[in-house]
Amino acid sequence: MINFKVFIQGLKSLKGSRSPAIPLAACFIALGALLKDAGFNIQQSAASSFFTYALPGQLVMAESLLVGASIINIFIAVWLVNFRLYPMTVSLFPLLEHKSQPKWKYYLSCHFLAVSSWLIAKDSYKKISKKHRIDFWIGVGIGTWTTAVLMTVVGYLSADYLNKDMLIGLAIVNPVYFFCMMIGAMKDLSISISVILGTILGPIIYLVSAEWSLLFAGLIAGTIGFLFGEKNGI
Amino acid sequence: MGSSQIIILAIVATSFATFISRFMGAVTSKKVSVKSKVFLWFNCVAYSTLAALLGRMIIFPAGVLADSEIFIRLLVLTICVSIFILTNRNLVIPTLLSAIFLSILSNF
Numbered sequence: 001m002i003n004f005k006v007f008i009q010g011l012k013s014l015k016g017s018r019s020p021a022i023p024l025a026a027c028f029i030a031l032g033a034l035l036k037d038a039g040f041n042i043q044q045s046a047a048s049s050f051f052t053y054a055l056p057g058q059l060v061m062a063e064s065l066l067v068g069a070s071i072i073n074i075f076i077a078v079w080l081v082n083f084r085l086y087p088m089t090v091s092l093f094p095l096l097e098h099k100s101q102p103k104w105k106y107y108l109s110c111h112f113l114a115v116s117s118w119l120i121a122k123d124s125y126k127k128i129s130k131k132h133r134i135d136f137w138i139g140v141g142i143g144t145w146t147t148a149v150l151m152t153v154v155g156y157l158s159a160d161y162l163n164k165d166m167l168i169g170l171a172i173v174n175p176v177y178f179f180c181m182m183i184g185a186m187k188d189l190s191i192s193i194s195v196i197l198g199t200i201l202g203p204i205i206y207l208v209s210a211e212w213s214l215l216f217a218g219l220i221a222g223t224i225g226f227l228f229g230e231k232n233g234i
Numbered sequence: 235m236g237s238s239q240i241i242i243l244a245i246v247a248t249s250f251a252t253f254i255s256r257f258m259g260a261v262t263s264k265k266v267s268v269k270s271k272v273f274l275w276f277n278c279v280a281y282s283t284l285a286a287l288l289g290r291m292i293i294f295p296a297g298v299l300a301d302s303e304i305f306i307r308l309l310v311l312t313i314c315v316s317i318f319i320l321t322n323r324n325l326v327i328p329t330l331l332s333a334i335f336l337s338i339l340s341n342f
Contacts, residue, residue, distance in 0.1 A: 017324045026333060034297055042239050051249035056287060059296045061248040065240070069280045071247050079251040084287060087280040089259020104262075110260040111253065115284060164298065169337030171299040175291045176332040179311060180318040180325055182285060190274070194282035202286025203293035213290065218283025220300055226278040230271075 002105075010089040010139020013120050016146065020116035023177035024144060025151045027055055030170040031062075033162050038062040042156050049152040053116055053145055055174065057082040060204020080211045084218060088118050095125050096133040105134050112141025119181040120144075190229025197221035243331045300339050 014021045017223075028049060035045040052058050056082040057078040064074045088108055096106070117140050128136045156161075162170075201217035209216070266273050274294050291299070292307055299307070313335065314328035 011241045017326055018273055019326060021293050022326055024327050026329070030298065033263070039237060040241055041238075043280045044238075044245060048245050048248070051245060052252050054252045056291075056296070057248055071243050074244055075247040075251045078248045079254065082252045083255050084280070084283040085252065085255040086259045086262075087283060088254055090266055091277040091280040093260055093263030093271065094266050094273055097263065097268075105323055106260050106263070107257065107271050108277045110256040113256050113259070118280075161245075164301065165337045167338050167339050169335075171297055171334035172302075172332050172336040173329050175288055176311060176314045177325060178284070178288050178331045179315055180323075180328060182281070182288065183315060183318070184323055185281065190278050191281050195285040196277040198282030198285030199289040200288075201282075202235065202289035205286075206290050206294055214283055214286050217265050217286035217289075218279055221282035221286065222275070222279030225282060226275045229274070229278070 003132045003135045006135040007139040010136040011131045014143045026170040026173035027153035028151035032152040036159040051161035136168045189226045194225030
């Protein structure tokens with residue numbers, strides 16, 4: 001059903017000098033501590049990472065609860081901040097497609113799609129034979145997802161021992177890791193323009209509309225990057 | 235409604251709002267060919283949306299990060315990205331150092 005060897009190969013991407021384990025651990029420990037602060041119990045904290053597994057959305061949820069936002073408002077705010085997962089899935093899953101593989105693998109494993117797993121998969125899918133790429137992806141996904149859930153629990157349990165400076169330190173790890181990975185991914189003109197413009201437009205549009213900023217910045221910067229690439233034949 | 239019920243509802247709403255995008259992505263993927271222009275466009279939009287999120291996380295962060303100075307965050311980011319490039323793209327060293335740098339610098 002699943003090619004075990006390739007699955008393990010995916011799981012092993014947690015090791016080595018490009019490992020996402022440290023940034024994942026850092027940010028989910030910080031999240032676990034934050035959720036405790038927001039009044040969650042340990043089961044609820046673990047369930048949040050288990051079922052949502054998307055840090056920016058979970059941060060939005062915790063902060064919205066703290067200010068007493070309604071469930072509908074939380075739903076919309078989370079949907080907007082996590083909408084990036086839609087283009088991310090569409091830009092990865094066709095690469096993992098193989099007609100011999102059952103559809104359920106794709107529909108279930110899309111839950112593992114997060115920035116870290118996506119960046120690893122984009123970085124290393126070429127090394128895996130087309131037929132087994134989805135199994136590789138499931139390995140990467142199970143590894144990163146399990147790390148996230150476990151570290152949320154660790155963060156919850158260690159919340160009392162973490163002071164504010166340590167939490168701030170943990171919170172920077174994730175954006176630093178993502179920035180490094182993105183710079184590593186800037187191999188052609190269209191992607192480079194998309195990344196640079198997106199980084200600039202994200203905060204600027206945020207000043208106009210906090211909730212819609214990611215969607216608009218992403219669409220504008222990505223389309224410009226794409227058109228530039230097309231025009232220059234890259 | 236008790237606060238525990240509100241938390242559970244919030245978890246359900248957050249998980250559902252997140253899964254929609256992933257699942258719709260998996261459905262759309264079945265119709266998109268790797269060689270098509272649409273795929274290239276989605277690829278650019280995925281990277282730019284992610285970049286927009288990162289830009290926002292550094293400039294207008296949520297959570298505890300908001301309590302640090304923007305100048306310090308930018309300084310730490312610049313140093314760590316430089317280390318990443320200088321260490322032949324090692325990711326473990328700059329990410330570990332970023333936490334240490336920011337914790338120390340926030341105290342000054």
